[in-house]
Amino acid sequence: MTTNALKQAFGEAPQGFETRVIQTVRHMESRALPRFRTAAILAMVLIFLVGTALALSSLGLLDTLTDTLKQNLLPQAQELVQQQAPQPTSPFTVEEAINDGEQIYLLVRSREKAHDETEEGSFNPMLYAGDVPLYEKGYSFKEDREAFLYTLIYQGTGADFNGTLKLPSLEIPLAFPLTDMSQTRATKTPVPLEKMSGILQHLTVKQTPLATYVYIEYSPAPDATEAQLINFEDGIWFRWLDTEGNRIEEADDTGGIAQKGDLYILTSSFRAFEAPIEEITIEFYNGMTKERFDTLTLPLSKEEE
DSSP, X not given: OOHHHHHHHHOOOOHHHHHHHHHHHHHHHHSOOTTOOHHHHHHHHHHHHHHHHHHOOSOOTGGGSOHHHHTTOOGGGGGGOEEOOOOTTSSEEEEEEEEOSSEEEEEEEESXXXXXXXXXXXXXXXXEEXXXXXXXXXXXXXXXXXXXXXXXXXXXXXXXEEEEEEETTEEEEEEEOOOOOOEEEEOOSOEEETTTTEEEEEEEEEEOSXXXXXXXXXXXXXXXXXXXXXXXXXXXXXXXXXXXXXXEOOSSSOOEEEEETTEEEEEEEEOOOSSOOOEEEEEEEETTTOOEEEEEEEEOEEXXX
């Protein structure tokens, strides 16, 4: 069969599929395989590709993530994906879920477009763990073979999930376990932030095969002036810098800032990293004026379980 005939028979593979295959090959090559040469490995992957093309009829959850996440997935990311029971009579179907401890990702297929792009808040899916609503961190939308795919992202609970997804005129019961493959490292002691007149109370980095989550807790210094406190009211954000001082871009727009009394909590998601992150460089800045404050390089220690 010719290449063109194959394409006509099987169609194009999802965008992220090729990326995951390449990552898997590299992962296989990095391990000790004395009896196999690269050509043999590639031949096996080619057989796998052709066989899988028969089964590929739609995009999967990993294929619908942002390009930054999708292009940097670790080979173990596929193990996070949990298939959900089919709902053939429902206008909405939850096809796949990921519960990595930090966030919950759901892939929902709809027969019709469920949102109005000209009307904010026209699509407001709510996820409940028991009776407790989980914070929605955003959703993305794709068209796929005469269907509409919604990737919904919620704040994780750090536990097995048992609850309900509430959609327009429909409630779908869901249950799936926590798949915790994370590594956690954090700072040990508070650090003064002289330029912004604050204190870095705690910084935590959690790495999964899907993403890297950064949590930063800071507060004003006891002697901060009224003028300096205005920066905190504006919102003080951070940039993660690489070893050359370049910004590492966020993987999506699920980050945010919360306030509990005098404590400010920043959260942000970045791409996955294979190597453990044992040191991090961050720069604080005013989210409104863009004024730059302290830049710190901090060692991170593995948290004891």
